[in-house]
Amino acid sequence: MPFIIAATDFSSVADNAVKYACDLALAQNADVTILHTYSVPLTLGDMTVPLPASEFWEEAEVTIDKLIADLRHQYPQIAFRKAVIYGNVIDAIYEFVGDNEPPMSVVVGNSYSQENPSWMDSTLLEAFRSLKYPILAIPPDTKYEQVRKIGFVYDNELGGSEHALQQLAQLTLTLGAELHIHNNQPEPEEGDMSVEINNGARGLLMPANPLYHYTYGEDVDSSILDFVAKYHLDWLIVMPRRHSFFENLFHKSHTKAIVNTSYIPIMALHETDV
Template sequence: MSYILAATDNSTTSANAVTYAAALAMRHQMSLVLLHSFVFPVATNDMPMPASVVEDTRADAEKALRATVEKLESSHPGIQISAEVAYGNFLDSIHHYADTHGAPWMLVMGNSNTQEDSAWFFSTLKNASKAFHFPVLAVPFVATYKDVQKICYADDIEQKEHAHALDALRDITLRYGAELHVLNVQEDASLHDEAYDVGDLTKELLADTNPSYHYRHMANVNESIHLFCQHEQIDWLVLMPGEYSFFEGLFHKSHTKALAQAMDIPILLLH
């Protein structure tokens, strides 16, 4: 049975993502699982962490999650909602749950990169995008759920095409009946007369979605994607992280301001 997994640290940002995930689960008639993991700082001495501290922390987290589940069940009737608290690394906890229960249809996480000094986007999200073979949806604090009508896939022509990710993009687009816009941005504006095109595999696997293809030449890739999403009123921005793709540039800290401005819509990361 397909389900949606929502990661939460009980912060305000993750609470918004959990609410978004509940609406997503209701839209697709899937069950929702809330997962909270916790760790303690590494001790500087040889004294082990008392078991009572771990259990007390777990109990507090479970209490908070029960309250969240009750609230979501009241506002989103008809969907099955469960919660689990795990002790350990965030990414390891998600891996373990997916291995034990089967991969989720989608992992939903809060994107707290709405402030310039936030480091969350450059660490947790970047690692999650490469760690999991299922879609990861990063939801900014300002986002509220609405039916997805327009999806923008920011394509990197220089990056190797991946059938698994393209299949996922096609299936999600068709599930929503959404418009798909494939956007390629070339950083070197002086090459604006050069002919660029997406790969044959991309065209073949996305053909059923009848996508629109767009090509831009701007020195600032962030700004170009941001402006395009604003102008076209895009609901979800899709990225396919790769070791040598412009995705790496988007995560460079020098781009924090420009990237944060574009985070007013959810970003769907496909491995």
Template sequence: MKKILFPTDFSNVANNAFVHALGLAKLVHGELVLLHTYELPIIDSQFGVQNYKEIYDSIELSNLDQYKDEIPKLRKIAQENGLEAIKMNPILKDGDLLHSIKETVKKENIDYVVMGTSGANGWIEKLLGTNTGEAITSLEVPVFCIPEGSKYSKIDTIGFTTRFREKDKVALQNVLKIAKAAHAKVKCLYVETKDTDNSAAVYQEWETLFKDAPVQFFIIPGENARETIEDFIISQEIDVLAMISYKRNFFQWLFTSSFTEEMAFVSTIPILALHE
């Protein structure tokens, strides 16, 4: 059974992404691991050991009480969407969010991570520290990034941007697994610039390799990749866009406002971030 990690701060944005996580779990016959983290404060050394313990115990109890209050709300959301049968395993951890995600991915043998791309009280910003943009790319599992305005619906078409590199074939195979489960088709986009180093022979090789798969290839000339991708999303009615994180700062680029300003579709289209 597949395992899907869903980190949450219980905000409206996270609750919206939760429905997507439930939908993915149903699609791949998986279960959810619900992760909520909190950080204990650094306390002035003038406090005695007993005072430390009392303060920490109070904080841990407060977070535990909040967690106990929020979990039933998530179960209600699942029920309202007809997905109450999905198994959910709640985890409450103290410590750094990113570290907790990486630790949980490893410990629980996670197959996918689903998370909203904004959150309350700077929650998602905790993922954007000096080194975090590149650190999160060390996760070895696909990450579904769910924009605030994205409403869950059946996946009919998955877009996949490629450079026709050898390692892209593995990523496309992973996308096809999801497409097969969803009975969806995959449309692959390559933006061909004047500096392209690919050839007609490369395109033909890919066509032959995936001839029995529900894949269609689009080789579109253009010098502005982002505009070409946005046009592709609209014209081909893409429901989910799969992208490979070529850049080490991919996630930081993905979560910043400049990205949403330059690519308007990000407000409604989930992005499946695949790792090299």
């Protein structure tokens, strides 16, 4: 059965993301795994000593069991599983999945805002860059609504993006959404022609019947903001590749674009070799 992983630290932001994941699971006919990670403080006064991990595990087990009991009451159609794993969330996701079928997506809370800029240095940022599964960040207080319009910011480099483009087409079809592809290019020199999305990418995206949009000579921030606003997107999807300007998209110099799109969920898809 397809499944979604909803990561939680039991905060209000995470609780909201978990409920979003459940509503998304209903739309995608998927199960939900609630995943929590914990760590054990090792410093006690001036001494560094190991403290019993069992206490932290037991507390997490009690909390996650209560959360799942509440969710089963609210979402009786969904089959829930749980995972309480020691360590950081990225390693825990890989440990949980192992060699089994990968999740449809990993849903996490996105607490980033102008008032809370620490998100840029968090595990979520690293997951956006490197987690090989689709990861969807949900802003605080954002409730699930039918996803009608998905926007994908594409750099027109096919190499390494084939699997992500197939995932994007399938996701669009599953959700019954409209897919908009945005490509920002340098201003063409006089006499030069603008560059169309390459045929390989078009072929992979063809099942989703996307609409293509081009901008010329704009900075990354402006083009993303305009794209989201102009087409009233419900989700923004990016592919933060290595060795491209998408790796810099989440740099602090581009926080304006992230902050101002933080009212909609943002999904990261990844290169084949991540």
